[in-house]
Amino acid sequence: MGLLVKGQWQDRWYENDDRGSFQREQSQRRHAISRSEGALFLPERDRYHLYVSLACPWAHRTLIARRLKNLESIVSVSVVSWLMAENGWTFDTRDGSTEDTLEGAHFLYERYTADDPEYTGRVTVPVLWDRKEQRIVNNESSDILRIFNEAFDDLTGSDIDLYPEPLRATIDALNERIYPTVNNGVYRAGFATSQTAYEEAFDQLFETLDWLEDHLSTNRYLAGTVLTEADIRLFTTAIRFDPVYHGHFKCNLRQIADYPHLANWMREIYQWPGIADTVDFVHIKNHYYMSHRNINPTGIVPKGPDTGLEQPHDRAALPGSGLFVKTGR
Ligand SMILES: N[C@@H](CCC(=O)N[C@@H](CS)C(=O)NCC(=O)O)C(=O)O
The missing domain is CATH 1.20.1050.10 (Glutathione S-transferase Yfyf (Class Pi); Chain A, domain 2)
Structure with a gap:
């Protein structure tokens, strides 16, 4: 768990405000994908790559939209390890994690420093990456949901609207x-x-x-x-x-x-x-209970509950x- 300071990784927990309240950092990359005049990021097949954690509720939103909007053959995906430890999000092939299928990176922060060698801020998922410009298009899940809802309809033929x-x-x-x-x-x-x-x-x-x-x-x-x-x-x-x-x-x-x-x-x-396939309780439970050792020092992962989701x-x-x-x- 940590962040980048001028492109250097530092292993640090969150800093709360004086009242002890958690402050979520604002997402720093908020570009659009569109065909409008002068747009840098155009809707194209095989151009964009999505980095997600199956544990993360914000990343999970984008995976569901990718599924409902038939984007699976248009936007490729890498799944990080469920464990977020001293190097932040890392890549491995355990329990359905995929490695960095794009660049073979070891740590997600390498995508952020590739975008900006001087990047300062937390290294979060989801990340929508552009192969062509070698940049982060967007790292804000609510934006990526909207991008997926609209930008690629010409390519997918999707007529579903999640934000009518x-x-x-x-x-x-x-x-x-x-x-x-x-x-x-x-x-x-x-x-x-x-x-x-x-x-x-x-x-x-x-x-x-x-x-x-x-x-x-x-x-x-x-x-x-x-x-x-x-x-x-x-x-x-x-x-x-x-x-x-x-x-x-x-x-x-x-x-x-x-x-x-x-x-x-x-x-x-x-x-x-298509939704149940996007839900992975091994990633979800292992991530929280084993990554946040200041909250759960033993790292023991509860077996329950029986979710009854079926x-x-x-x-x-x-x-x-x-x-x-x-x-x-
Ligand atoms: N505003 C972001 C928040 C994303 C976020 O905080 N993701 C968490 C995972 S659930 C993360 O990557 N945290 C790493 C950190 O804060 O260092 C979004 O909605 O996309």
Whole structure:
């Protein structure tokens, strides 16, 4: 665990603010891929490569979008090791990790220093890499989701829209509430170094989960009748909740299993064609429990819980039409 300072790797844990609150660093590469005039990054087959961790909820979002948008033959992928230790994310071939299939690097930070030899900041996944310019296009998962949703449709013929125009205001409002209190909220609880910061994150997290439970009692998906990026963004946190965040990050007021509507919503998405393949509990559990030794010094990985993700869900009782399909293509 560490970061780059002027291109040099330093093994360092996160620095919280004076109140003991975890501060997530802003993503530093936020380029778009488009055909617009003067664009540097054009949508092209075999040009872009995605670096992910199967443990990471942010990277997981991009893998799901890649699957739903039929990008698997357009954007290639490397999967880092689940263990993030003194060198940060590394490459190996254990448990379905792939090595760096592009450049044979040992450490993910080599991609960041290839982008900028003086890079200063944390070395995070996901990373969308451009083979042609030898640069990082983007290392912000919410941007990569949108890029995958739009940029390559000419090449894939995909007419699925995860961020449909008529639902954008609803999706933005959902993201605005769910990101700080749930997606990042579990980290704010788990990485807090003061009781006050922990309890603040904890209370906000369960307030939003309680609200989501109510919301999903009448809405099949977060934005209504179609599955959108808002569902994908929540799903990757929800699926890690009971096995990891509940214990490891001390988010233990309730589990997702205690919320019938949330649990059924999660099960439906898990059972959606192609999604279960993107969920890897070996990477998820091993990563958190064995990488964060200051939180779990023994490195012992809990065996449970039984997730019951294959059980039937009851969501078909609510109105829903699957994915939003763009007209006019
Ligand atoms: N804002 C980024 C956050 C990505 C992120 O923090 N990823 C974690 C893995 S779950 C990471 O790589 N952490 C390494 C570190 O912070 O040093 C995004 O959404 O893409």
